[in-house]
Amino acid sequence: MKLTNLLTSATVALGLAAGAAWAQDKTKVGFVYVGPVGDGGWTYEHDQGRKAVEAEFGDQVETVYVENVAEGPDAERVMTQMALEGADLIFTTSFGYMDPTINVAKKFPNVKFEHATGYKRADNVSTYSARFYEGRAVQGTIAGHMTESNIIGYIGSYPIPEVIRGINSAYIHAKKVNPDVQFKIVWAFTWFDPAKEADAAKVLIEQGADVILQHTDSTAPQAAAQNAGNVITFGQASDMAEYAPKPRVSSIIDDWAPYYIARTKAVMDGTWESVDTWDGIGAGMVGIGEISDAVPADVKEAALAIKDSIADGSYHPFTGPLKKQDGSDWLAEGETADDGTLAGMNFYVEGLEGDIPQ
C-alpha cells in the first residue's frame, strides 16, 4: 500500500515537473469564443487572429481555444480551466465575458487576460476593442444614398454601448445624406442564432426595409436579403464576400491579427502591461470591405471620402451639432464626442425612434 502511494506521488510529481518544463518552453495563448469558429463573422475573425499568432511564432507558441462559450458562469469555468492548464495569456472575445474575466483574473494574478469590447480593467486585465462605429459611418452613408423606401432595418444583438454607438453612427450619416430616412430596429438578444437572425431580417424586409444592417454574427441576414431580392446588406465583423456584389455591398472587417501578435510578443518579452486599446480605421483594426459594383460610382466616392477623412483623423463620426433623442443638447457645433461618453453610450441621437431596452 505504501509503495503504491509512493509510486503514485512520484508519478504525479514527475508529471507536474514535466508539465512545468513544457509550459516554460512555449507561450500558451488561450481564446474564448462566443460562437463557432465557422460563423463567418465575429468569431471567425478572432480565430483568424489566433491563426496569425501561430503563423508568426510557430513552435514558440501553443494556442488553444474553446468555442460556443455562453456568456456568464460557463465562461468563468472555461477561463479557469485554461488558466489551470497553464495558459500565459487569455483573450476573452465577447462583451458578456467582462465580469467573468475580472473574476478569474483575480484568482490567477500571473496569467494575463485581454477582454474584447469591455470597460473593466485590472493589473492583469487589458481591454481592447475596435472603433466599429467608424465603419458604421461609412455604411450609413451608403445606406442613406441607396435606400428607395427610406426604411433601413437594423438587427441589434444586445443593447450595450458598442451596438448603440453603431446604430447612432449609422443613423447620423444616413440622415446626413437622406433627411427622410427612418430606422427600424429589432433586438435579437443573441449574438448568434442564424434562424432568428434570418427571421429578423425577413420581418424588417416585410415591413418595407430595403437596407439591412446587422450587429449579429452570422451570415443568415445576408441569405435572407438575397432571397428577398432588391435588398442590400453589409458584412459584419467579417467581409462576407460570398454574398457580394449584392446583397452585400460593403462590410466592416475586424482585423485582430496585428494586435494579437503584438500582445503575445509582449508576454514573451515580459513587457506586457495592462492597457486599454481602442483602434479604428486609421490603425487598421477596422477595415472597410470592398464596395461592390452594385453601388453607384458617386455614392462609392462619397463613402470612400468619409472613410479617408476618418482614417487621417480629420473627421470624427460624432461631430456636433448633435442632440440626444429626448431633444437635449449633446454636442455643440464642431465639438466631437470624447471616448468616455462613447464607451458608455446608452442613448439614441435625435431622430431615432423607439426606446433602448434597459
Next chain:
Amino acid sequence: MDLSAINPVLLIASLMVAATPLLLAAIGELVVEKAGVLNLGVEGMMIVGAIAGFATAVESGSPFLGFIAAAIAGAALSILFAILTQFAQANQVASGLSLTLFGLGLSALMGQSYVGVKPPRMGDIHIPGLSDLPVIGPILFGHDIILYFGIILTAAVWWMLKYSRIGLVLRAVGENHDAAHALGYKVLKIRLAAIMFGGACAGLGGAYISLIRVPQWTEGMTAGIGWIALALVVFASWKPWRALLGAYLFGGVTVVQLNLQAAGVAIPVEYLAMSPYLITILVLVILSADKSSAPAALGRNFHASR
C-alpha cells in the same frame, strides 16, 4: 407605433415557416417517447440532418434529395443511440446528451467546405387559382412541400397512435415493456424503429432550417431548437395535435414579437423576447391540466432476462 406596417398575411405565412423545424423534430421525438425511450440527442440529429441535407442539395442540385439525405443521416445517427441504449444498455440520458455533442462536432467537421455556399432553392408549390386567392392563397397554398409534409405527418402520427394496431403496440411497449414482451412483441425492434423514425424527423427538421428557413450552412445553426422540441413534447403531454399547436404558437410568437419590435410597439423588448417561451408553456400547461401523463416506461431500459 405603426401597426399598419405589419402585413398579417405575410406574418402568418412566415410563422408557419418558423414553426416547421420545431414541429418535425417534436413529432419525431413524440413517437420515440411514446415507445418508452428518452432520446435527448434531438439537437445533435437536427444539426447533422441540416448539414447532410445541405451538402447533398448543393452537390446534387436537388433540395428534395437533400431532404431525403437529411432523414437518412438523422436516422443513421439515431441508430448509434439505439445501439448504445437498447443493446448495450447504456443510460439513455447520458447517451442522448453525448449524441448531441457528437452531432454538433460531426456537423462542424462535415460542413467545413460548405460555409458561405448558396443552396438550390426549394420552390413553393403553386396551385393555379388557389395560390392566387387573396389572403388565403399565400397562407394556405403558397408554401414549400415540406411544410405540408409536417402537417400531414402530425395527422398520420395522431391516427397511427390512436387507431392503428401498430400504434397500440408502440404504446404498449412504452407503457409496460415487460407486459409487451410477455405478449410476444419484439420490444427492442419496435423501439429501434421508433428511434430511427425520430432521427429521420429530426434530420428533416434540421434540413428545413439549412435549406429553407435560413437558407445557408453555419456551424451550430440549429441554436437550441432541438431542446425546445424536447420540452414541447412534454408540455404537449405526448399528444400530436398539441405539439402542432405548441410549435405554431412558439414559431408564431417569435415572428410576431420581431414584427412588433420593428413596428416600434411600446412594450419593453425583454418581455417580447421572452414571450414565445412564456406563452407556449402557459397555453400547453393549461391544456394539459387533464390527467394525461408520461409513458410509464419512459427512459427505462429493457432487457428480456429481467
